[in-house]
Amino acid sequence: MQTLRLTVDPHDLASEASRSSLSRAAEILRSGGAVALPTETVYGLGADALNAAAIAKIFAAKERPSWDPLIVHISDTRMLQQVVSSIPESAQKLIDAFWPGPLTLLLPKGSAIPDAITAGRPRVGVRMPQHPVARALIREAGVPIAAPSANRFGRTSPTTAEHVAEDLEGRIDAILDSGETTHGLESTVIDACEEPCVIYRPGVISIEQIHAAGVDACIFREAPEKHAAEPASLPSPGVGLRHYAPRAKLILIDGSGEAQVAALREALQRALQKGVRPGVMLPDTFETTANESGAIIYHWGKWSDAEELAQRLFAGLRSLDKAGATVIVCPLPVSAGIGVAMRDRLMKAARKG
Structure with missing residues (x-):
């Protein structure tokens, strides 16, 4: 497979070059392809979240095990209705405080979301990215986009398009290049269905900020021996014990x-x-x-x-x-x-x- 390289200027989405790249990337996504895209956290490997065959391409390209769930990205709150079945009160507080931004909420899964995204679990991770290119691409594609980090499974997350190419060149349809990511760390993942809410993955949004938004939360802890054998499924993206690793x-x-x-x-x-x-x-x-x-x-x-x-x-x-x-x-x-x-x-x- 030849991986197409596309460029978008995050400061000039209206330019002819940016519009052309966004249109091509959106076309690939709508047709069931896989596209690496920038977010404010790290680069993600995106596919149509409503298309089970497209989701399978993410797992194949990353060599990601089926027990590790994905995060779904949306462009607006209307699209959220396609992804989840309900929004708890705590989740609404967090949406009001931090979206768009680097916070992923675990919410009750909507019926349109393939089981592969959630590793068969009843809750789906969803966030609204702040990056202008990510939001523009999702709007252009017209569908929610499932997008884990755009790297081989277990490897260091990519913060530039070149990092993506190092791991996935020839394995995905396209890379959308918009320069370095802003934060360089993945989103905070919090289960908003629990009381108190459970932070499964610490990230850019800190527990102190979550508490300041009026939401009670605690950080998930799991004993290392729990993953001595391959799990049936993980409760959330980002909780695998061996992850983000360099070769050294x-x-x-x-x-x-x-x-x-x-x-x-x-x-x-x-x-x-x-x-x-x-x-x-x-x-x-x-x-x-x-x-x-x-x-x-x-x-x-x-x-x-x-x-x-x-x-x-x-x-x-x-x-x-x-x-x-x-x-x-x-x-x-x-x-x-x-x-x-x-x-x-x-x-x-x-x-x-």
Whole structure:
């Protein structure tokens, strides 16, 4: 299969080039094809959410197991009626506070949604993206779009069209290129049918923001042994224990201040003594740690700017993989705000399969 490359300027959707690309991508989706598209979180691999044969192409291209459910993307609240059967009060509060935006709600599944999307479960993940190109494409296609991240299953999520091509070139119909994504981390996933609501995947929208919107919520915890065997189905997208992983072995450094800097330096030295050239996700305040170590350095950003670190996280892991690192050493951000989501992704990426 030849993968078509299309370009849309997110700042000029009305240009002839942008309109042509959106029209072609929408045509592919309506005809049952698979198109990688930008969202404000990461690039997604989209297909018509009402077409079971099209959904099967997502699973085949990603090599994604059938037990891992997908998220459905909509362009407006009218389209939501095609996807869900009801909207609980807590869900409406979250919709009012955060849509369009990086929040996925688990809601009662509508009858038009194929069981493959929900892995046979009665609730479907749905969100309204904020990215102008994603919204324009869904409107142009005229159908809700199922779209997990546009990468091979278990790999690092893509934040550019080039990342998508690295994993899926020749496996999907088209890639819609609109530059880098804004947030660089996937959406928060919350089950709005439970009381309190359950956050299955921490993301860009923090638990503090959810509480501030007047919704009680707690974060889902599951024992690692629950996934020792292949599950029948997962309760939500994004809860697989081994996920977001680079090819290189990932070594995480927890702590704070000088103790964390010293631990990172020691980890780099141990790797070098074993004869491998490590990569390092290096924040600005850690600069002297690795400058003379011989490590492959990815300049991650300001340690004090969690949003910048989040936006560059997956790009950094992919960059170090591409540069040939066989071990990646990475400090863990503080567990607050979007740092909770970064720690979630890093700990899942570092877990042995």
